[in-house]
Amino acid sequence: MEITDIETRVLRRDLDERFANAQKWIDSREYCLVRVETTDGVVGWGECWGPAAGNREMIDEYVAPRLVGRRVDDVEQVHDDLVFELRSSYHSYVPASVVSGVDIALWDAYGKSVGRSVSRLLGGRRRDEVRAYATGHFFRDVDDLAELKRIVAAEARDHVDAGFTALKQKIGLARHFPWGPDEDLELVAAVREAVGDDVALMVDANHAYDLADARRVARGLDTYDVRFFEEPVRPAVDYYADLAEGVDVALAGGECWAFRHEFERVTRETGVEYLQPDVTSAGGITSARRVATLADSANVQCVPHVFGSAVALAASLQVIAATPGDPMLEFDRTPNPIREDLAADPITNDGDSVQIRDEPGLGIEVDEDVLERFAV
Numbered sequence: 001m002e003i004t005d006i007e008t009r010v011l012r013r014d015l016d017e018r019f020a021n022a023q024k025w026i027d028s029r030e031y032c033l034v035r036v037e038t039t040d041g042v043v044g045w046g047e048c049w050g051p052a053a054g055n056r057e058m059i060d061e062y063v064a065p066r067l068v069g070r071r072v073d074d075v076e077q078v079h080d081d082l083v084f085e086l087r088s089s090y091h092s093y094v095p096a097s098v099v100s101g102v103d104i105a106l107w108d109a110y111g112k113s114v115g116r117s118v119s120r121l122l123g124g125r126r127r128d129e130v131r132a133y134a135t136g137h138f139f140r141d142v143d144d145l146a147e148l149k150r151i152v153a154a155e156a157r158d159h160v161d162a163g164f165t166a167l168k169q170k171i172g173l174a175r176h177f178p179w180g181p182d183e184d185l186e187l188v189a190a191v192r193e194a195v196g197d198d199v200a201l202m203v204d205a206n207h208a209y210d211l212a213d214a215r216r217v218a219r220g221l222d223t224y225d226v227r228f229f230e231e232p233v234r235p236a237v238d239y240y241a242d243l244a245e246g247v248d249v250a251l252a253g254g255e256c257w258a259f260r261h262e263f264e265r266v267t268r269e270t271g272v273e274y275l276q277p278d279v280t281s282a283g284g285i286t287s288a289r290r291v292a293t294l295a296d297s298a299n300v301q302c303v304p305h306v307f308g309s310a311v312a313l314a315a316s317l318q319v320i321a322a323t324p325g326d327p328m329l330e331f332d333r334t335p336n337p338i339r340e341d342l343a344a345d346p347i348t349n350d351g352d353s354v355q356i357r358d359e360p361g362l363g364i365e366v367d368e369d370v371l372e373r374f375a376v
């Protein structure tokens with residue numbers, strides 16, 4: 001089961017309607033997938049976070065020649081060797097998304113080689129299904145706050161009608177609109193009113209605020225029974241530590257952090273109660289599992305960040321199956337043909353629950369015809 005080939009496949013699709021979080025407008029979805037092939041003819045798939053540019057060149061030209069010949073069942077050792085190699089070459093810039101894409105593909109290939117799901121290889125399955133929360137409620141192109149409130153509240157109702165019992169909405173309007181923290185809280189009020197008190201509600205500011213505004217919003221959120229406040233400030237440990245002093249709402253963060261040592265500092269020095277590693281950016285399945293173990297020993301929750309293709313979704317579910325505690329799945333509900341069509345047998349929700357497959361590797365088969373359709 002030695003690696004014979006590693007290469008990238010880049011997929012891209014323009015969206016019919018653009019939407020925004022606090023940082024940027026999103027008008028397309030692009031993925032850099034990683035394809036690993038082994039001596040026994042097995043193919044494994046991984047996915048890198050972020051733009052293909054950079055990830056693609058580094059994997060095809062730098063990583064692939066160094067990993068051909070390594071065994072896929074040495075995946076954790078290969079992961080650590082790759083991080084060491086990249087650190088010695090690029091010093092403080094260790095491209096975590098590159099490590100992630102390769103790591104996921106190796107775990108998939110390893111599982112397929114031995115006929116076991118990745119969750120079994122991670123030490124066993126703690127659950128066969130997981131509660132999913134609907135992520136969406138992005139900002140739209142509107143001039144009128146009342147219209148945006150109507151659109152977002154209607155979307156929230158749709159998710160509840162589809163069976164979801166937990167939702168996450170975006171806040172942090174100021175970069176794109178003539179509105180600020182008070183209007184953000186109006187948006188939260190609109191969703192809470194639309195879905196009632198029985199639905200778990202989370203908010204995500206994508207590090208929109210300075211400390212004063214983050215405090216102001218955190219206090220406002222107490223009125224709406226918000227489960228967690230995600231990325232209130234920029235992802236610096238000190239900022240989180242400052243904010244955690246004197247606010248009641250639980251803080252969440254992690255999609256901008258990578259590798260266990262960064263999360264270790266977060267658990268040691270901040271009040272973050274929900275760690276959100278993303279398998280495609282935190283260092284793959286290996287790192288996400290290490291963070292999940294860390295979260296358990298620090299007595300906080302690991303709730304992975306997921307905003308990728310079918311590969312990222314399947315990989316996240318395998319980690320969640322093996323995660324201690326009571327994790328939730330972030331289930332991206334924005335329109336995205338690549339996420340929905342890429343797997344021959346796509347992962348879907350049944351109400352607020354998603355089944356976790358116990359089939360070899362990540363449990364999905366990537367449809368190579370679909371790859372062609374979305375290829376750049």
Ligand SMILES: [Mg+2]
Nearest residue numbers: 204230231255
């Ligand atoms: Mg987020």
